[in-house]
Amino acid sequence: MRFPTIVGVSRLLKLVSQKMIIEQGSFGTFVQKANPITGQMGWELEDENYDYQQEIARSMYADMLHDYDRNKKYYAALKKAIGIQHSKGKKAHVLDIGTGTGLLSMMAAKCGADSIVACEGFPPIAEIARKIISDNSLSKQIKVVSKRSTELKVGPGLDLEWKANILVTEVFDTELIGEGAVETFNHANEYLLEENSIIVPWTSDVYAVLMDSKMLSSFNRILPALPIDDEHSVALPPEMVACSGNAGVHDLQVSQVPIESMNILSKPQKIFKFDFFKPITANETTLTQLEATEDGEGNVLCVYWTLDMDQDGETVVSCAPEFVEPTPWRDHWMQAVYHLKSPTRVCKGDEIELVSKHDQYSMWFDIHRSGSPYDVSVCKCLPAHAVYTALPPELGFMR
Helix, strand or coil, rough: CCCHHHHHHHHHHHHHHHHHHHCCCCEEEEEEECCCCCCCCCEEECCCCCCCCHHHHHHHHHHHHHHHHHHHHHHHHHHHHHHHHHHHHCEEEEEEECCCHHHHHHHCCCCCCEEEECCCCCCCHHHHHHHHHCCCCCCCCCCEEECCCHCCEEECCEEECEEEEEEEECCCCCCCCCCCCHHHHHHHHHHHHHEEEEEEEEEEEHHHHHHEEEHHHHCCCCCCCEEECCEEECCCCCHHCCCCCCCCEECCCHHCCCCCHCCCCCCCCCEEECCCCCCCCEEEEEEEEEECCCCCEEEEEEEEEECCCCCCCCEEECCCCCCCCCCCCCCCCCCCEEEEEEEEEECCCCEEEEEEEEEECEEEECCCCCCCCCCCCCCCCCCCCHHHHHCHHHHHCCC
């Protein structure tokens, strides 16, 4: 089986451009954007004039395709799932949501799936998937449907002839749920899958580590003065400087942050568990006890997740930073640094209550103060923080 190479990804971009010209005006695409007031992530439908190639360039296709650890573990979990269905005397009917270039569908074919439907909501990429699948002589085994999964229909002559009994999907970002995973799994479980289907991956755990880092926390803070040149600056309003900012998050390779620039204040603690095989709540709040392992000011959280690829937890994908455990280098999944609204001084041995909240697309965190309600941080100095939290973290390091 041939998987796309770096050269193949370059060709992919050219073909996307050609496809855009052919189908100009016939489709839009959903683009993830932040609400600058609430910090929430959402989806907007852009028209045919939108620069789709920018979305492709930012989507890390090449990095995903070359993530050997990810690909190996998806393959192992698919092989196990198909084997389980066959051992029960059932045919293995696989649904691949968000197929991209078709990689996971081709893995399912190689593992002996009896039928495969590959769903891709972005028409230019769906066409690329068809070409790559055809190049691998798998067009008879894999049906590519250019629709969002929530638009799929089940029945004779429709998108799926019958409900699938294996779902494989990779709709995760650094924040885990930012690409719409909650809606994707909930809809698939209700409408597209048989009862007791096998989901790959099966579950996910989300962990948080409290840290003290003046450098990282500065990414979400407004400087008291804006430099004009080497000798002059403009003082900013005090209320802007004092603003705690919105519920911002930065994707970072935390392991690359200079160790002297951060003080790790707690061990990793599980804050959320997502079971993909059953309904996922779209709004959840948890309280987690963290014990301070060092003295410092808790001002940022390092958040990462793991995937249990199978029901037995035999195959695990981890996005933990190096100071937690050795993990492969990835640019498409990193660690998420969240800025706390209420930085708090702690001493070694202190018990800290962390409040964690998520909706369908985003997460927020803060130190919980007993007796006071928790509200999502709302920025009062727009557009300053909207610009700050939208900047690449590399510019934060330059500051």
